[in-house]
Amino acid sequence: MPNYLLRLAFVGTNFSGWQIQPNVRTVQGELTKALKIIFKEDVKVIGCCRTDAGVHALDYIANFKATREIEAEKILKALNGMLPKDIGVYEVKIVPEDFNARYSVKKKTYLYKIWNSEVRNPFLYHFSWQVKRKLNKELLIKGLKKLEGTHDFEGFAKLEEEKNTVINLEKVEISFKEPLIEIRLTASHFLRYMVRRIVGTCVKIAIGFFSEEILEDILSKKVKAPYTAPACGLHLEKVEV
Amino acid sequence: MPNYLLRLAFVGTNFSGWQIQPNVRTVQGELTKALKIIFKEDVKVIGCCRTDAGVHALDYIANFKATREIEAEKILKALNGMLPKDIGVYEVKIVPEDFNARYSVKKKTYLYKIWNSEVRNPFLYHFSWQVKRKLNKELLIKGLKKLEGTHDFEGFAKLEEEKNTVINLEKVEISFKEPLIEIRLTASHFLRYMVRRIVGTCVKIAIGFFSEEILEDILSKKVKAPYTAPACGLHLEKVEV
Helix, strand or coil: CCEEEEEEEECHHHCCCCCCCCCCCCHHHHHHHHHHHHHCCCCCCEECCCCCCCCEEEEEEEEEECCCCCCHHHHHHHHHHHCCCCEEEEEEEEECCCCCCCCCCCEEEEEEEEECCCCCCHHHCCCCEECCCCCCHHHHHHHHHHCCEEEECHHHCCCCCCCCCEEEEEEEEEEEECCEEEEEEEECCCCCCHHHHHHHHHHHHHCCCCCCHHHHHHHCCCCCCCCCCCHHHEEEEEEEC | CCEEEEEEEECHHHCCCCCCCCCCCCHHHHHHHHHHHHHCCCCCCEECCCCCCCCEEEEEEEEEECCCCCCHHHHHHHHHHHCCCCEEEEEEEEECCCCCCCCCCCEEEEEEEEECCCCCCHHHCCCCEECCCCCCHHHHHHHHHHCCEEEECHHHCCCCCCCCCEEEEEEEEEEEECCEEEEEEEECCCCCCHHHHHHHHHHHHHCCCCCCHHHHHHHCCCCCCCCCCCHHHEEEEEEEC
16 A cells, blocks of 8 residues: 655644544644545545644644555645645655654654734734743743753643653754744654743743743642743744654 | 824735725724724824735834824724734824825835745745746746836726826845745835736746737737736835835
Protein backbone atom coordinates (compact mmCIF):
# COMPACT_ATOMS: atom_id res chain seq x y z
CA MET A 1 0.00 0.00 0.00
CA PRO A 2 1.48 3.38 -0.98
CA ASN A 3 2.19 5.72 1.93
CA TYR A 4 1.53 9.38 1.14
CA LEU A 5 3.03 12.36 2.94
CA LEU A 6 1.14 15.67 3.00
CA ARG A 7 2.58 19.07 3.89
CA LEU A 8 -0.04 21.67 4.60
CA ALA A 9 -0.86 24.96 6.30
CA PHE A 10 -4.07 25.98 8.01
CA VAL A 11 -5.63 29.03 9.61
CA GLY A 12 -6.81 27.70 12.96
CA THR A 13 -9.43 30.36 13.75
CA ASN A 14 -12.44 28.36 12.65
CA PHE A 15 -11.21 24.87 13.56
CA SER A 16 -11.63 22.97 16.82
CA GLY A 17 -8.00 21.93 16.37
CA TRP A 18 -6.43 19.18 14.29
CA GLN A 19 -7.98 16.08 15.75
CA ILE A 20 -11.22 14.66 14.42
CA GLN A 21 -14.12 14.86 16.90
CA PRO A 22 -17.85 14.45 16.43
CA ASN A 23 -19.96 17.49 15.47
CA VAL A 24 -17.13 20.00 15.20
CA ARG A 25 -15.00 21.27 12.35
CA THR A 26 -11.45 19.89 12.46
CA VAL A 27 -8.53 19.81 10.02
CA GLN A 28 -8.21 16.03 10.22
CA GLY A 29 -11.94 15.77 9.60
CA GLU A 30 -11.80 17.93 6.46
CA LEU A 31 -8.82 15.99 5.07
CA THR A 32 -10.46 12.64 5.81
CA LYS A 33 -13.61 13.69 3.95
CA ALA A 34 -11.71 14.95 0.90
CA LEU A 35 -9.44 11.87 0.72
CA LYS A 36 -12.43 9.56 0.91
CA ILE A 37 -13.82 11.20 -2.21
CA ILE A 38 -10.48 10.99 -4.03
CA PHE A 39 -9.61 7.39 -3.08
CA LYS A 40 -13.17 6.04 -2.79
CA GLU A 41 -12.26 4.35 0.51
CA ASP A 42 -11.84 5.33 4.15
CA VAL A 43 -8.29 6.42 4.82
CA LYS A 44 -6.76 7.11 8.23
CA VAL A 45 -4.89 10.40 8.26
CA ILE A 46 -2.06 10.53 10.82
CA GLY A 47 -0.97 14.01 11.92
CA CYS A 48 2.38 15.09 13.36
CA CYS A 49 0.69 16.42 16.52
CA ARG A 50 -2.58 17.63 17.95
CA THR A 51 -3.27 21.34 17.95
CA ASP A 52 -5.64 23.27 20.21
CA ALA A 53 -8.68 25.08 18.81
CA GLY A 54 -7.63 28.38 17.25
CA VAL A 55 -3.95 27.45 16.84
CA HIS A 56 -2.49 27.99 13.36
CA ALA A 57 -0.03 25.93 11.31
CA LEU A 58 2.31 27.46 8.75
CA ASP A 59 3.74 23.99 8.27
CA TYR A 60 2.12 20.69 9.24
CA ILE A 61 2.90 17.13 8.24
CA ALA A 62 0.49 14.24 7.90
CA ASN A 63 0.53 10.84 6.20
CA PHE A 64 -1.96 8.20 5.10
CA LYS A 65 -1.99 4.85 3.34
CA ALA A 66 -4.41 3.94 0.57
CA THR A 67 -5.02 0.89 -1.56
CA ARG A 68 -4.80 2.73 -4.86
CA GLU A 69 -1.78 4.56 -6.15
CA ILE A 70 -2.64 7.98 -7.58
CA GLU A 71 -0.09 10.44 -8.93
CA ALA A 72 1.01 12.88 -6.20
CA GLU A 73 0.48 15.93 -8.43
CA LYS A 74 -3.13 14.87 -9.06
CA ILE A 75 -3.83 14.39 -5.35
CA LEU A 76 -2.39 17.85 -4.64
CA LYS A 77 -4.69 19.51 -7.16
CA ALA A 78 -7.75 17.52 -6.11
CA LEU A 79 -7.20 18.29 -2.42
CA ASN A 80 -6.76 22.03 -2.97
CA GLY A 81 -9.82 22.04 -5.16
CA MET A 82 -11.98 20.31 -2.55
CA LEU A 83 -10.68 21.54 0.78
CA PRO A 84 -12.05 24.69 2.42
CA LYS A 85 -10.06 27.88 1.91
CA ASP A 86 -8.53 27.89 5.38
CA ILE A 87 -6.47 24.80 4.56
CA GLY A 88 -3.80 24.74 1.84
CA VAL A 89 -1.89 21.59 0.90
CA TYR A 90 1.44 22.47 -0.65
CA GLU A 91 3.15 19.10 -1.03
CA VAL A 92 2.12 15.50 -1.62
CA LYS A 93 4.67 12.72 -2.11
CA ILE A 94 5.03 8.98 -1.70
CA VAL A 95 7.29 8.00 1.21
CA PRO A 96 8.63 4.67 2.56
CA GLU A 97 6.03 2.44 4.14
CA ASP A 98 7.41 2.87 7.66
CA PHE A 99 7.07 6.65 7.61
CA ASN A 100 4.65 7.86 10.29
CA ALA A 101 3.97 11.59 10.67
CA ARG A 102 3.61 11.28 14.42
CA TYR A 103 6.76 9.30 15.14
CA SER A 104 9.05 10.49 12.34
CA VAL A 105 9.20 14.13 13.46
CA LYS A 106 12.66 15.12 14.66
CA LYS A 107 12.09 18.73 15.57
CA LYS A 108 9.32 21.32 15.73
CA THR A 109 9.37 25.11 15.97
CA TYR A 110 6.48 27.07 17.42
CA LEU A 111 6.08 30.80 16.83
CA TYR A 112 4.09 32.86 19.31
CA LYS A 113 3.07 36.42 18.34
CA ILE A 114 2.36 39.18 20.85
CA TRP A 115 0.94 42.58 19.87
CA ASN A 116 2.19 44.81 22.68
CA SER A 117 0.06 47.91 22.28
CA GLU A 118 -2.98 49.57 23.78
CA VAL A 119 -4.27 49.91 20.26
CA ARG A 120 -5.66 46.92 18.39
CA ASN A 121 -4.20 45.72 15.08
CA PRO A 122 -7.26 44.34 13.27
CA PHE A 123 -5.04 42.32 10.90
CA LEU A 124 -3.44 40.46 13.81
CA TYR A 125 -6.56 40.08 15.91
CA HIS A 126 -6.85 36.34 15.21
CA PHE A 127 -3.07 35.86 14.93
CA SER A 128 -1.59 37.36 18.09
CA TRP A 129 -2.17 38.00 21.78
CA GLN A 130 -2.78 41.70 22.38
CA VAL A 131 -1.00 42.66 25.61
CA LYS A 132 -1.92 46.26 26.39
CA ARG A 133 0.48 46.87 29.25
CA LYS A 134 4.07 47.64 28.21
CA LEU A 135 6.27 44.56 28.59
CA ASN A 136 9.67 44.85 30.23
CA LYS A 137 11.89 43.42 27.47
CA GLU A 138 14.75 42.41 29.74
CA LEU A 139 12.44 40.48 32.06
CA LEU A 140 10.78 38.75 29.11
CA ILE A 141 14.10 37.70 27.58
CA LYS A 142 15.53 36.64 30.96
CA GLY A 143 12.49 34.52 31.80
CA LEU A 144 12.32 32.77 28.43
CA LYS A 145 16.06 32.21 28.25
CA LYS A 146 16.01 30.61 31.70
CA LEU A 147 13.86 27.83 30.22
CA GLU A 148 16.22 27.07 27.35
CA GLY A 149 17.97 23.71 27.65
CA THR A 150 16.90 20.49 29.31
CA HIS A 151 14.33 20.72 32.11
CA ASP A 152 11.36 18.84 33.47
CA PHE A 153 8.47 20.84 31.97
CA GLU A 154 5.67 19.01 33.80
CA GLY A 155 4.69 22.21 35.65
CA PHE A 156 4.00 23.91 32.30
CA ALA A 157 1.86 21.09 30.92
CA LYS A 158 -1.61 19.72 31.04
CA LEU A 159 -0.95 15.99 31.21
CA GLU A 160 -3.53 13.57 29.92
CA GLU A 161 -1.34 10.50 29.86
CA GLU A 162 2.04 9.30 31.13
CA LYS A 163 4.61 11.20 29.16
CA ASN A 164 8.28 11.93 29.36
CA THR A 165 8.22 15.48 30.68
CA VAL A 166 11.98 16.01 30.54
CA ILE A 167 12.55 17.93 27.32
CA ASN A 168 15.49 19.63 25.71
CA LEU A 169 14.15 23.04 24.70
CA GLU A 170 16.89 23.46 22.12
CA LYS A 171 16.34 27.01 21.03
CA VAL A 172 14.51 30.05 22.39
CA GLU A 173 14.47 33.11 20.14
CA ILE A 174 12.81 36.46 20.81
CA SER A 175 12.57 39.22 18.20
CA PHE A 176 11.13 42.70 18.64
CA LYS A 177 9.52 44.52 15.70
CA GLU A 178 7.65 46.79 18.03
CA PRO A 179 4.90 46.68 18.91
CA LEU A 180 5.07 43.11 17.55
CA ILE A 181 7.04 40.55 19.57
CA GLU A 182 7.82 37.11 18.13
CA ILE A 183 8.89 34.20 20.30
CA ARG A 184 10.19 30.98 18.72
CA LEU A 185 10.67 27.74 20.63
CA THR A 186 12.30 24.65 19.11
CA ALA A 187 12.36 21.12 20.58
CA SER A 188 11.94 17.51 19.52
CA HIS A 189 8.53 17.42 21.19
CA PHE A 190 6.27 19.57 23.33
CA LEU A 191 3.69 18.85 26.03
CA ARG A 192 0.09 20.00 25.85
CA TYR A 193 -0.23 23.77 26.62
CA MET A 194 3.54 23.95 27.15
CA VAL A 195 4.26 26.81 24.72
CA ARG A 196 1.19 28.78 25.76
CA ARG A 197 2.00 28.40 29.47
CA ILE A 198 5.67 29.30 29.00
CA VAL A 199 4.70 32.42 27.06
CA GLY A 200 1.79 33.27 29.37
CA THR A 201 3.87 33.02 32.52
CA CYS A 202 6.88 34.90 31.12
CA VAL A 203 4.65 37.71 29.80
CA LYS A 204 2.94 38.05 33.18
CA ILE A 205 6.39 38.30 34.79
CA ALA A 206 7.36 40.96 32.23
CA ILE A 207 4.37 43.13 33.14
CA GLY A 208 4.99 42.72 36.87
CA PHE A 209 2.14 40.33 37.73
CA PHE A 210 4.43 37.58 39.02
CA SER A 211 7.98 37.67 40.31
CA GLU A 212 10.77 35.95 38.42
CA GLU A 213 11.15 33.32 41.14
CA ILE A 214 7.96 31.63 40.01
CA LEU A 215 9.83 30.00 37.09
CA GLU A 216 12.12 28.18 39.52
CA ASP A 217 9.07 27.02 41.49
CA ILE A 218 7.36 25.70 38.36
CA LEU A 219 10.48 23.85 37.19
CA SER A 220 10.89 22.26 40.63
CA LYS A 221 7.17 21.33 40.45
CA LYS A 222 6.25 23.25 43.59
CA VAL A 223 3.58 25.14 41.64
CA LYS A 224 1.80 24.85 38.28
CA ALA A 225 2.29 27.54 35.63
CA PRO A 226 -0.41 30.09 36.50
CA TYR A 227 -1.25 31.50 33.08
CA THR A 228 -1.98 30.08 29.61
CA ALA A 229 -1.53 32.52 26.73
CA PRO A 230 -4.43 32.51 24.23
CA ALA A 231 -4.40 29.97 21.40
CA CYS A 232 -4.73 32.55 18.60
CA GLY A 233 -1.13 33.78 19.01
CA LEU A 234 0.32 30.29 18.49
CA HIS A 235 1.62 29.07 15.12
CA LEU A 236 3.29 25.74 14.39
CA GLU A 237 5.96 27.21 12.12
CA LYS A 238 8.28 24.38 11.10
CA VAL A 239 8.25 20.59 11.29
CA GLU A 240 11.44 18.69 10.53
CA VAL A 241 11.39 14.99 9.67
CA MET B 1 -16.84 73.04 17.23
CA PRO B 2 -13.77 70.83 17.71
CA ASN B 3 -12.64 68.97 14.60
CA TYR B 4 -11.31 65.48 15.31
CA LEU B 5 -8.98 63.48 13.10
CA LEU B 6 -9.04 59.66 13.26
CA ARG B 7 -6.35 57.31 11.93
CA LEU B 8 -7.51 53.76 11.63
CA ALA B 9 -6.98 50.39 9.96
CA PHE B 10 -9.59 47.87 8.89
CA VAL B 11 -9.81 44.36 7.48
CA GLY B 12 -12.14 44.80 4.52
CA THR B 13 -13.25 41.17 4.14
CA ASN B 14 -16.56 41.55 5.94
CA PHE B 15 -17.35 45.14 4.97
CA SER B 16 -19.29 46.44 1.97
CA GLY B 17 -16.58 49.10 1.73
CA TRP B 18 -16.13 52.39 3.60
CA GLN B 19 -19.24 54.28 2.62
CA ILE B 20 -22.42 54.05 4.66
CA GLN B 21 -25.31 52.36 2.83
CA PRO B 22 -28.60 50.98 4.07
CA ASN B 23 -28.76 47.36 5.28
CA VAL B 24 -25.08 46.52 4.84
CA ARG B 25 -22.07 46.56 7.12
CA THR B 26 -19.71 49.46 6.36
CA VAL B 27 -16.75 51.05 8.14
CA GLN B 28 -18.31 54.52 8.09
CA GLY B 29 -21.52 53.01 9.45
CA GLU B 30 -19.74 51.34 12.40
CA LEU B 31 -17.82 54.53 13.24
CA THR B 32 -20.97 56.65 13.03
CA LYS B 33 -22.79 54.31 15.44
CA ALA B 34 -19.94 54.29 17.97
CA LEU B 35 -19.42 58.08 17.84
CA LYS B 36 -23.13 58.68 18.40
CA ILE B 37 -22.90 56.74 21.64
CA ILE B 38 -19.76 58.60 22.75
CA PHE B 39 -20.93 62.13 21.82
CA LYS B 40 -24.65 61.60 22.34
CA GLU B 41 -25.36 63.34 19.03
CA ASP B 42 -25.29 62.50 15.33
CA VAL B 43 -21.86 63.18 13.88
CA LYS B 44 -20.92 63.15 10.22
CA VAL B 45 -17.77 61.15 9.61
CA ILE B 46 -15.82 62.22 6.52
CA GLY B 47 -13.46 59.65 5.04
CA CYS B 48 -10.37 60.23 2.89
CA CYS B 49 -11.83 58.09 0.09
CA ARG B 50 -14.34 55.37 -0.72
CA THR B 51 -13.15 51.79 -0.76
CA ASP B 52 -14.72 48.85 -2.58
CA ALA B 53 -16.18 45.88 -0.69
CA GLY B 54 -13.38 43.57 0.46
CA VAL B 55 -10.59 46.17 0.15
CA HIS B 56 -8.37 46.57 3.23
CA ALA B 57 -6.84 49.66 4.83
CA LEU B 58 -3.59 49.58 6.77
CA ASP B 59 -3.92 53.33 7.14
CA TYR B 60 -7.07 55.40 6.68
CA ILE B 61 -7.90 58.95 7.68
CA ALA B 62 -11.27 60.35 8.67
CA ASN B 63 -12.51 63.44 10.50
CA PHE B 64 -15.65 64.63 12.21
CA LYS B 65 -16.92 67.65 14.13
CA ALA B 66 -18.86 67.45 17.38
CA THR B 67 -20.42 69.95 19.75
CA ARG B 68 -18.68 68.61 22.83
CA GLU B 69 -14.95 68.52 23.38
CA ILE B 70 -13.78 65.17 24.76
CA GLU B 71 -10.15 64.32 25.44
CA ALA B 72 -8.61 62.55 22.42
CA GLU B 73 -7.14 59.73 24.54
CA LYS B 74 -10.61 58.98 25.95
CA ILE B 75 -12.19 58.87 22.50
CA LEU B 76 -9.45 56.49 21.33
CA LYS B 77 -10.13 54.07 24.18
CA ALA B 78 -13.89 54.29 23.88
CA LEU B 79 -13.82 53.69 20.12
CA ASN B 80 -11.54 50.65 20.36
CA GLY B 81 -13.71 49.30 23.13
CA MET B 82 -16.90 49.65 21.12
CA LEU B 83 -15.88 49.00 17.52
CA PRO B 84 -15.90 45.49 16.04
CA LYS B 85 -12.56 43.67 15.97
CA ASP B 86 -11.96 44.21 12.27
CA ILE B 87 -11.50 47.95 12.81
CA GLY B 88 -8.70 49.42 14.94
CA VAL B 89 -8.38 53.15 15.61
CA TYR B 90 -4.80 54.05 16.40
CA GLU B 91 -4.86 57.84 16.61
CA VAL B 92 -7.33 60.54 17.57
CA LYS B 93 -6.37 64.21 17.68
CA ILE B 94 -7.92 67.64 17.41
CA VAL B 95 -7.05 69.41 14.15
CA PRO B 96 -7.77 72.91 12.74
CA GLU B 97 -11.37 73.55 11.85
CA ASP B 98 -10.73 73.66 8.10
CA PHE B 99 -9.19 70.16 8.00
CA ASN B 100 -11.24 67.81 5.81
CA ALA B 101 -10.13 64.19 5.38
CA ARG B 102 -11.35 64.09 1.81
CA TYR B 103 -9.75 67.30 0.57
CA SER B 104 -6.63 67.47 2.76
CA VAL B 105 -5.02 64.30 1.45
CA LYS B 106 -1.81 65.03 -0.49
CA LYS B 107 -0.78 61.52 -1.44
CA LYS B 108 -1.94 57.93 -1.16
CA THR B 109 -0.14 54.62 -1.62
CA TYR B 110 -1.98 51.45 -2.54
CA LEU B 111 -0.42 48.02 -2.07
CA TYR B 112 -1.65 45.12 -4.20
CA LYS B 113 -0.61 41.57 -3.22
CA ILE B 114 -0.41 38.67 -5.66
CA TRP B 115 0.19 35.06 -4.58
CA ASN B 116 1.75 33.55 -7.70
CA SER B 117 1.49 29.84 -7.03
CA GLU B 118 -0.63 26.86 -7.96
CA VAL B 119 -0.86 26.12 -4.27
CA ARG B 120 -3.09 28.19 -2.02
CA ASN B 121 -1.73 30.12 0.97
CA PRO B 122 -4.64 29.96 3.44
CA PHE B 123 -3.22 32.91 5.42
CA LEU B 124 -3.33 35.16 2.35
CA TYR B 125 -6.62 33.88 0.95
CA HIS B 126 -8.49 37.08 1.89
CA PHE B 127 -5.44 39.31 1.40
CA SER B 128 -4.10 38.53 -2.06
CA TRP B 129 -5.04 37.49 -5.58
CA GLN B 130 -3.93 33.92 -6.25
CA VAL B 131 -2.60 33.75 -9.80
CA LYS B 132 -1.84 30.11 -10.56
CA ARG B 133 -0.08 30.56 -13.89
CA LYS B 134 3.57 31.66 -13.63
CA LEU B 135 3.92 35.41 -14.30
CA ASN B 136 6.62 36.68 -16.62
CA LYS B 137 8.41 39.14 -14.31
CA GLU B 138 9.90 41.26 -17.06
CA LEU B 139 6.53 41.73 -18.76
CA LEU B 140 4.89 42.61 -15.45
CA ILE B 141 7.53 45.20 -14.58
CA LYS B 142 7.55 46.63 -18.11
CA GLY B 143 3.77 46.99 -18.21
CA LEU B 144 3.47 48.63 -14.81
CA LYS B 145 6.45 50.92 -15.37
CA LYS B 146 4.92 52.12 -18.63
CA LEU B 147 2.07 53.60 -16.60
CA GLU B 148 4.31 55.55 -14.24
CA GLY B 149 4.16 59.31 -14.73
CA THR B 150 1.37 61.55 -15.97
CA HIS B 151 -1.30 59.97 -18.18
CA ASP B 152 -5.01 60.14 -18.82
CA PHE B 153 -6.22 57.08 -16.86
CA GLU B 154 -9.87 57.25 -17.97
CA GLY B 155 -9.55 53.86 -19.74
CA PHE B 156 -8.65 52.23 -16.41
CA ALA B 157 -11.54 53.76 -14.48
CA LYS B 158 -15.19 53.30 -13.82
CA LEU B 159 -16.42 56.87 -13.93
CA GLU B 160 -19.53 57.84 -12.03
CA GLU B 161 -19.10 61.58 -12.26
CA GLU B 162 -17.05 64.17 -14.14
CA LYS B 163 -13.55 63.85 -12.83
CA ASN B 164 -10.10 64.94 -13.80
CA THR B 165 -8.73 61.73 -15.27
CA VAL B 166 -5.23 63.06 -15.93
CA ILE B 167 -3.17 61.83 -13.00
CA ASN B 168 0.49 61.83 -12.12
CA LEU B 169 1.17 58.24 -11.02
CA GLU B 170 4.23 59.33 -9.08
CA LYS B 171 5.67 56.00 -8.09
CA VAL B 172 5.28 52.38 -9.21
CA GLU B 173 7.18 49.81 -7.15
CA ILE B 174 7.22 46.04 -7.62
CA SER B 175 8.85 43.65 -5.17
CA PHE B 176 9.21 39.88 -5.49
CA LYS B 177 9.29 37.69 -2.38
CA GLU B 178 8.30 34.66 -4.38
CA PRO B 179 5.71 33.40 -4.66
CA LEU B 180 4.44 36.70 -3.20
CA ILE B 181 4.49 39.78 -5.44
CA GLU B 182 3.81 43.23 -4.02
CA ILE B 183 2.89 46.18 -6.21
CA ARG B 184 2.79 49.71 -4.77
CA LEU B 185 1.26 52.68 -6.57
CA THR B 186 1.50 56.25 -5.27
CA ALA B 187 -0.44 59.28 -6.51
CA SER B 188 -2.30 62.32 -5.21
CA HIS B 189 -5.60 60.70 -6.15
CA PHE B 190 -6.95 57.61 -7.89
CA LEU B 191 -10.05 56.87 -9.96
CA ARG B 192 -12.54 54.15 -9.12
CA TYR B 193 -11.17 50.65 -9.98
CA MET B 194 -7.97 52.25 -11.30
CA VAL B 195 -5.49 50.23 -9.21
CA ARG B 196 -7.39 46.97 -9.70
CA ARG B 197 -7.64 47.50 -13.48
CA ILE B 198 -3.98 48.48 -13.82
CA VAL B 199 -2.92 45.38 -11.87
CA GLY B 200 -5.46 43.13 -13.56
CA THR B 201 -4.47 44.17 -17.06
CA CYS B 202 -0.70 44.03 -16.42
CA VAL B 203 -1.00 40.58 -14.81
CA LYS B 204 -2.99 39.27 -17.77
CA ILE B 205 -0.25 40.61 -20.08
CA ALA B 206 2.37 38.89 -17.91
CA ILE B 207 0.68 35.51 -18.29
CA GLY B 208 0.24 35.97 -22.03
CA PHE B 209 -3.51 36.65 -22.18
CA PHE B 210 -3.13 40.08 -23.77
CA SER B 211 -0.32 41.62 -25.76
CA GLU B 212 1.63 44.57 -24.39
CA GLU B 213 0.14 46.90 -26.99
CA ILE B 214 -3.16 46.93 -25.15
CA LEU B 215 -1.74 49.41 -22.61
CA GLU B 216 -1.15 51.97 -25.36
CA ASP B 217 -4.70 51.42 -26.59
CA ILE B 218 -6.16 51.93 -23.12
CA LEU B 219 -4.13 55.10 -22.54
CA SER B 220 -5.25 56.51 -25.87
CA LYS B 221 -8.84 55.56 -24.90
CA LYS B 222 -9.34 53.27 -27.88
CA VAL B 223 -10.34 50.45 -25.51
CA LYS B 224 -11.32 50.04 -21.86
CA ALA B 225 -9.07 48.05 -19.50
CA PRO B 226 -10.33 44.48 -19.93
CA TYR B 227 -9.68 43.02 -16.48
CA THR B 228 -10.27 44.12 -12.88
CA ALA B 229 -8.13 42.34 -10.27
CA PRO B 230 -10.10 41.11 -7.23
CA ALA B 231 -10.71 43.50 -4.34
CA CYS B 232 -9.20 41.24 -1.66
CA GLY B 233 -5.61 41.85 -2.86
CA LEU B 234 -5.92 45.62 -2.48
CA HIS B 235 -4.70 47.50 0.61
CA LEU B 236 -4.73 51.25 1.14
CA GLU B 237 -1.28 51.37 2.75
CA LYS B 238 -0.43 55.00 3.42
CA VAL B 239 -2.30 58.29 3.42
CA GLU B 240 -0.32 61.53 3.62
CA VAL B 241 -1.96 64.80 4.66
